[in-house]
Amino acid sequence: MTTTPATPHSARDRVEGPLRVGVIGLGMGSVHVEAFSRVPGVEVVALAGKEVERRTQLGEQWGIPHLLDEWADLVALPDVDIVSIAAPNSLHHPITMAALAAGKHVFCEKPLALDTPQAREMVEAAIAHDRVLEVAFNHRRRADVQYAKRYLDEVGIGRIYHSRASWKRRAGIPGLHSWFTSKRMSGGGALIDLGPHVLDSLLFLLGERRVVAVSAVAHGELGRAGYGAMDRREQMAGDSGAFEVEDLASALFRFDDGSSAAFEITWASHAVDDEDISIELLGVDGGVRLFVPRYASDDTLRFYRDVAGRPVEIAPDVHVPGGEHPIVIAEFIEHVRSGEWEHHRGEFALHRTEVLDACYRSAAEGREIRLETA
Ligand SMILES: NC(=O)c1ccc[n+]([C@@H]2O[C@H](COP(=O)([O-])OP(=O)(O)OC[C@H]3O[C@@H](n4cnc5c(N)ncnc54)[C@H](O)[C@@H]3O)[C@@H](O)[C@H]2O)c1
Structure with missing residues (x-):
């Protein structure tokens, strides 16, 4: 990725070059893996989840180099630009907060969060860290x-x-x-x-x-x-x-x-x-x-x-x-690439959670x- 954190909106160029995605979760997460893998210039480089057989099978199928048990190890990978969350609802908030703090963009399954205070924190963090936060409203x-x-x-x-x-x-x-x-x-x-x-x-x-x-x-x-x-x-x-x-x-x-x-x-x-x-x-x-x-x-x-x-x-x-997930994921990637992030901080999802x-x-x-x- 070519952007640096906190670039003023007006000064930001399009984000060119390869985008590397880490997906968390192996249920709906398998849909994310396929959809991201099919977007040109996007590569799924990491996958986390507890079901070892399923993880290995998806890793082999899509040629994913990093296969991990815990989400925190995926978020810590420096060569991940985007974290895609398809884990149980209670993990949406902690994963998003950690990923945004590490400078990643976040694509999150619905619901954004368990409650309004969590959702507000997530939107505020997306603004503070100047990253995209979007929810899968397929x-x-x-x-x-x-x-x-x-x-x-x-x-x-x-x-x-x-x-x-x-x-x-x-x-x-x-x-x-x-x-x-x-x-x-x-x-x-x-x-x-x-x-x-x-x-x-x-x-x-x-x-x-x-x-x-x-x-x-x-x-x-x-x-x-x-x-x-x-x-x-x-x-x-x-x-x-x-x-x-x-x-x-x-x-x-x-x-x-x-x-x-x-x-x-x-x-x-x-x-x-x-x-x-x-x-x-x-x-x-x-x-x-x-x-x-x-x-x-x-x-x-x-x-x-x-x-x-x-x-x-x-x-x-x-x-x-x-098959609406591929449309939503392609749009999310286009939002990241556009550099026009100010309406993509989870605001729509926040009102739904409220x-x-x-x-x-x-x-x-x-x-x-x-x-x-x-
Ligand atoms: N948009 C949609 O249409 C749609 C459809 C189904 C589910 N969902 C959402 O997707 C999310 C996941 O649902 P699901 O049906 O795939 O559930 P699931 O139980 O099938 O999958 C959850 C995954 O999270 C993994 N996980 C749990 N704890 C983890 C940890 N500490 N580290 C790493 N991985 C961990 C599990 O191993 C599992 O692979 C939920 O938020 C759900 O609301 C959305």
Whole structure:
């Protein structure tokens, strides 16, 4: 890399030359390894994770020279320019802080952090160390979400006064009794796991209006009773082991422009919902509905409006090819290369963490929470 820390923004050139990446985590991390490896001029030089066989196999497959057990050893490598984090949520903050302090750029899986104080520290560190910090919001890169945004920008549906957004699963608790269901390691359940994607797509479609207040509830009944594992083989009869998080969260958001949104996330529920993502935008002159059952890639969008006095439904022909991580990672690399880092310090992710954190506080305290930044 050719940049030095704390170069004034206006004076910084494009970052040319090879960029060397270290990836932490071997689950979603394997997607990062492949996506970074396919970007021209980018090389994955280090990989960290605990599962030795998997680490060796990925190392051989992608020709990665440094294979490590602990993230701290990867962050300490001088020949790493970028640290890519796909480790349990509780490690996002310590890894990011260490990587930024060591002068690395950071690409981090959602959620940015466990809570608002951690997220603020991370954004402040990215600014102080003059490095890029970006979060993997891959769902907004779906072709249907992007097309809906184009429709809103080019055609519009009038003032959007209310929205409904949800991700609902019938039986989709990931890693029952793993780090996913430990409050200390995950920060929460369905809401912090699936919520960032739905919230990010919603705020993107709404043009980044700010949430100023939330009123939320959270329940963990099914997981505690041993129901709802994503992989039913994980589920033991009568099992009610360590399940410390919510499997359902429901919230009402108030935005800075007086509009509102109903938001619901479930990992598990005895209901018709299977693996359904839904975003409905209600505007004065029309509506938009994104409905993605079981990660469908076609027929997921509807636009509604009145034409010549009659209600009309428009079904745009949009195919979602899938594989959005490579798009997000290629964009992240372009942001690093551009030298224009000032809008890439994790600010978008920070607001998403503030909203989800406020939901947890609202649910715990049984009252509406106004966001501090509001
Ligand atoms: N953007 C998305 O669509 C998406 C999808 C799935 C997961 N994720 C996120 O990715 C992250 C990882 O989730 P996952 O499903 O891959 O989990 P996982 O349990 O499959 O993988 C976690 C990895 O972290 C490694 N790890 C744990 N402690 C470590 C340490 N001290 N040093 C080095 N490595 C360590 C583990 O060995 C493992 O390889 C989570 O934050 C999750 O929210 C995002």
